[in-house]
Amino acid sequence: MTKRVKVVTARKPRTRLSARASSGERGQSLGLVLQHYEAQDHDAVARTGLSSAGMRAGAIVRGMRRSAGFPQAELARRVGVSQERISEIERGGGPQGPTFELLERIASACGMVLMPMERERAAALQEDAAATAASTQDTY
Numbered sequence: 001m002t003k004r005v006k007v008v009t010a011r012k013p014r015t016r017l018s019a020r021a022s023s024g025e026r027g028q029s030l031g032l033v034l035q036h037y038e039a040q041d042h043d044a045v046a047r048t049g050l051s052s053a054g055m056r057a058g059a060i061v062r063g064m065r066r067s068a069g070f071p072q073a074e075l076a077r078r079v080g081v082s083q084e085r086i087s088e089i090e091r092g093g094g095p096q097g098p099t100f101e102l103l104e105r106i107a108s109a110c111g112m113v114l115m116p117m118e119r120e121r122a123a124a125l126q127e128d129a130a131a132t133a134a135s136t137q138d139t140y
Contacts (some may be wrong), residue, residue: 017073046103053097054092054093054097055088056092056097056126057091057092057097057098057103058089058090058091058092058093058097059090059092059129059130060103061086061089061090061098061103062090064106064107064110064112064128065086065090065110067107067110067112068109068110068111068112070109070110072086072087072090075106075109075110078109079102079105079106079109080105081102084113089102098115
């Protein structure tokens with residue numbers, strides 16, 4: 001059963017509360033945690049349906065979509081997939097994440113191009129993106 005929620009603009013912003021058990025700046029992205037878990041337990045992906053690659057791809061897709069200013073439904077329409085598939089990709093669902101061909105189509109729909117780069121440069125950019133995402137997460 002699906003529940004519907006009406007979202008309205010608040011008259012005044014809510015006060016952001018700190019979590020009692022926070023990792024502060026010591027936390028790691030879920031993708032990195034999963035990568036460590038996968039190295040320890042090779043069957044983890046099959047059991048959980050999540051993978052570090054899928055989580056990283058999801059973060060990339062979400063970033064491209066938000067940069068383009070598209071809701072999931074609009075991106076899905078432009079790419080030719082369902083909104084549910086875009087949501088699944090952004091959540092990191094599936095054992096391997098999206099195919100490279102689908103990532104290219106998503107990038108193109110967002111007015112971007114995927115460019116291969118050296119691992120060290122890619123890792124640095126990923127860390128910067130994760131830090132930016134963590135500092136700008138929506139609160140409800």
